Amino acid sequence: MTKRMIIDPVTRIEGHLRIEVELDNNNTVKDAWSSITLWRGIETILKGRDPRDAGLIVQRFCGVCTYVHYEASIMACEDAFGIKPPPNARLIRNLTQGIWYLGDHIMHFYHLHGLDWVDIVSALKANPKAAEELARSIHPNPWNCSASHYKAVQERLTRFVKSGRLGPFANAYWGNPSYKLPPEANLVIVSHYLDALQISKVAAQAQAIFGGKNPHPQHLVVGGVTCVLDMLTPSRLGEFLFRAKEVKDFVERAYIPDVLLAARYYKDEGLAGIGGGVKNYLCVGGFPLNDDMSSFLFPKGVVKNRDLSKVWPLDEKLITEEVTHSWYEGKEPQHPYSGTTVPKYTGLSKDGYLKGEEKYSWCKAPRYAGEPCEVGPLARMVVGYAAGDKKIKSLVDETLKVTGLPAKVLFSTLGRTAARAIETKLVADQIEPWLNELVKNIKSGDTRTWTYCEVPKEGQGRGMTEPPRGALSHWIKIKNYQIENYQAVVPSTWNCSPRDKNGKRGPYEESLIGTKLAKADQPLEILRTIHSFDPCMACAVH
Amino acid sequence: MDDYRKYVSKHYNRLLEQCKVRLDEVEREYPEPREDFQALLKARGISRRSFLKWTGVMTTALMLPPIFKPMVARAAENFSRIPVIWLHFAECTGCSEAILRSSYPNVDDILLETISLEYHETLMAAAGYQAEKCLEEAMEHFAGKYVCVIEGAIPRGLNGQYLRLGPKGETGLALGKRVVSKAAMTISLGACAVWGGIPAASPNPTDCVGASKALGVSTVNIAGCPPNEVNFVGTLLHFIMFGSMPPRDGEGRPLWAYGKRVHDFCERRPHYDAGEFVEEWGDEGAKKGWCLYKVGCKGPYTFANCPHLRFNDHMSWPVMAGHGCIGCTERGFWDTMAPYEKPIQEAAIGGGERTIDNIGIILTAATAAGVAAHGVYTAIRKKDKNQEEQKQEERE
Amino acid sequence: MEHYVAPLKHWTVAMRINHWAMAISIFVLIATGFLIAYPVTISKGETWLKFSVGEIRFWHLFFGVLLTFLFIWRLYLAFFSRFHADWKDLFAFLNIKDLIHQIKFYLLIEKEGPPHRGLYGPMQSLAYLGLFGLIFLIIITGLILMGAGYHAGITAFIYSILKPVERLLGGLAMVRYIHHVLTWCFVLFIVVHVYMAFWYDAVLKEGTLSSMVSGYMFKKEGH
């Protein structure tokens, strides 16, 4: 006998996600469906507008990873207009995206994902002194670490619990046997949960220095950036660097140690490959390191079937989306340039479940050469590792050495979470060099921030970048100076994909198969794996 | 004049009385503060003096005289008593993010950190049935007391089925109606919740509208995409102090925040008046911080306090970043403010550019030509007529 | 043989002053208006020594407010002029037969226009009534635009009354857009209007052109 379980709303993500699983008698997931339950139709809204306006509109796909769609759209236009932004613009774009990588990943680990690993109630039982010792056993100088501070955090939590109003922490899964951390580890990470609230604000401020605000910065234009005044004001660059360093410090002294701490206690799940999912990984290239876009901090390519010995070059023509199981019109897989988005809603079954055999999600099914692929931090690290990228390889190897775990541990929920921390460090290390490069360029007399351009009467172009959640591509077609067609294939679209016409599950769905629930009515393990992808539904369905 | 002053002071004394009664009521009827505000101030290193300064600023921001400062302080202490149910509809979570990334280190940031979120899908630990339970419990325990915050537009197309939520697959429309019916006050947070925002931009494929229209309730509209968190904090403080919505303009926006135009307080305004404009991105004018009107700034048509408050701890705001305002606090701005990088009258209707001026020029030219032809024709006919007359005369 | 009799008083002094003041205002408003829409960048010089857009805006508003008063005055004259309250004449176009007759005359199909029953022919009445409408609209939109930037005094008071209109029109940006479109309507009007004035003068020899200066028109008399 199997039983069907609905998890809706999936919380601690962006947007509206429903997961349904089929559990066997052993409470093990036999089958799974992921469904996005909101459609806004922004691709439709874009038609007939000025291509230069698209960036600000598509930025509103998402306010969490904010900025990235703005950039992708601007890049698509630049491709279609046949121009290249000047070096300063590339650097400022890298800086604005880079600093928010830090903010977004930190926020994800602590505020969205943390409570899948950490039991707040258990933290109340911790010995603050022992917590301090534990923290120091991982890092010589941990963030905000002292017995008295941990005690104060504990007191604040206690007051909270005593007030009888747990608010956002009510009715959760405290005490579930799947929580593996000792009370002291819980306390350390919970204290950083609170610190991280502040730190992500610092990252947001830094982004706002160039962007004008966060979320939804407003400093890009086709051909470059607008924040030339900030760029030419040394004190503004100083303010940026100051904040970037503070955030980097947090990454090194809190985020990474906390992930290592979690890995210590959850390594069995990782070694068992729980949450591994589909076996293909795709990266479209993130953070261009030169102006002809031939070298990236995150190299592009595809790894198939977890074969780390080979990287396939990315062939854009092989990217398709199809809608056999999505609430849209259409049969055959479509390349995004000629993609369509025509809604065709067919609802839930009579007893309120997803119609798994038919259409069941607003999410389309992106495929590469017909195969589902995982995108995101893990994919970036896997592709970079397989490609032999020096920075990535040494950081990944180092982390594996510290934890004493083999490379296969990467292909799991834990591995995905660790990959995110690793790449955060990679980006954090890059901020200062980028800023220095910018200063050097300005000093050499190059103050250009924009390349002249005009909207062509006709044309097409695509912009590709790697936002925090994975591979992003925007595809624009222009006719009579207006947008004729616009399609976005988004990281969470890849990962949250429903089945395709061959019945192949998407990464979320596949990653849940075989997951065992400790308690039949508490979907903690499912949330943990789903959250490890950092789902963003507003991105996935736009 | 004296009479006037007496009238004003009487008015404010009455208001002050009202405020005291209300705060007593809050302290009596609402649950205990969940967090010790004073302790948090101390922990965050905010001195008594800077707290007092903040109450001063906030009091003025709310357009109240200084005698209200102690009331603002008392409201702040009671901030975490007010239960908040926060619903997400057709949105991007940018508004939540904006509120969570409030100014730091600041009193606002402590207030927002202690806000009593009974339900907020992006932050709550529970999911699925357990999350549903949180909502039902909060609605029951705090019926008539909670503030409902709405983020996102509400699709009405397909009977609301473009958005379905919860284990029962309720439509956003139905859920929203249920929750606001028991709220003490409803706040529409952000352009989407206020007027439909981005999903309601033409052609509005899902028939999205703002919360007020979809749910049939009166709301405080904190406009912006996303809005400034201070405007949200102020609205909540006002609710704690007076138990009601703040005075609002015709669009439901608090007057103290949306009473004046971006253009009126813009730091680049002197350059506007001096005729100093950025002509092209990154040109000499841009390097000098000149006015962005010609590259499409919509500050002259936009009511918002962005130049005053700025964003992210006063770090910057769109005009400072050199792009210019796109009017994100105005109704229908995605359509009415396009093109975002050209002045409004240069809008292209159906491709090309400067449609209206081109039409104007063509029509004027055509009219001039028509008039000229008419003139010539008149002259020719007159000549004919004269000749005819002459001939006739001759015949006579 | 036809001859011209002593001139008839057609326009009062008030009407004439009003007309030419309006004409001047409208010219200035069109010029300054387009300069507000497409301001000229002055790159040279110190910011604090320059006030070009400020000045243009000042003159636009000056003549805008002047036009507002002139318009009110003109309405007053239409209803309460002691010489001839012409508001009824503005509805001459309601006489469809005359209207068709007039159009034929303009198109040079008919040799003579319909008889003048009031101050204006049927087409004239339509044009001027339409023009009054245009002036009214551009004043309303202008006052809204003006009020949006002033937060005290009578401007603010008027603005508070007009605020619902702003909302109705779709916000301040739409008001500005409409104001701009209306400007083009004025440009078109002037081309036709001035031409017609000359045309009348040339064809009818009734002294239309000079009547707006002297106030007198001539009346043709048959034998």
Ligand code: HEM
């Ligand atoms: C060539 C010289 C012009 C002559 C002979 C002329 C003559 C006239 C006449 C006879 C009328 C109708 C009288 C009336 O209703 O008051 C009139 C109305 C009007 N004219 Fe002209 N006009 C001339 C130029 C202009 C110009 C250049 C403008 C504007 C820039 C203008 C604006 C108006 C307006 C606004 C009205 C209608 C309002 C009103 O009736 O007071 N006119 N004109």
Ligand code: HEM
């Ligand atoms: C025939 C009469 C008028 C014409 C042709 C005219 C024309 C214009 C034009 C072309 C603009 C620029 C609009 C744009 O940017 O697209 C403008 C702006 C403006 N007009 Fe007028 N206008 C007239 C009457 C008035 C009146 C009666 C008022 C007020 C009493 C007024 C007040 C304004 C204001 C306040 C602005 C905006 C200026 C700013 O933002 O600083 N206008 N006008």
Ligand code: NFV
């Ligand atoms: N998926 C996604 Fe995004 C990201 N990162 C973007 O493209 O989150 Ni809102």
Ligand code: SF4
């Ligand atoms: S108003 Fe803007 S920021 Fe807020 S939810 Fe809507 S699109 Fe996102």
Ligand code: SF4
């Ligand atoms: S930049 Fe925009 S808001 Fe500022 S003065 Fe210029 S037009 Fe006005």
Ligand code: F3S
């Ligand atoms: S775009 Fe929005 S944020 Fe302010 S400056 Fe303009 S209203």
Ligand SMILES: [Mg+2]
């Ligand atoms: Mg898409």
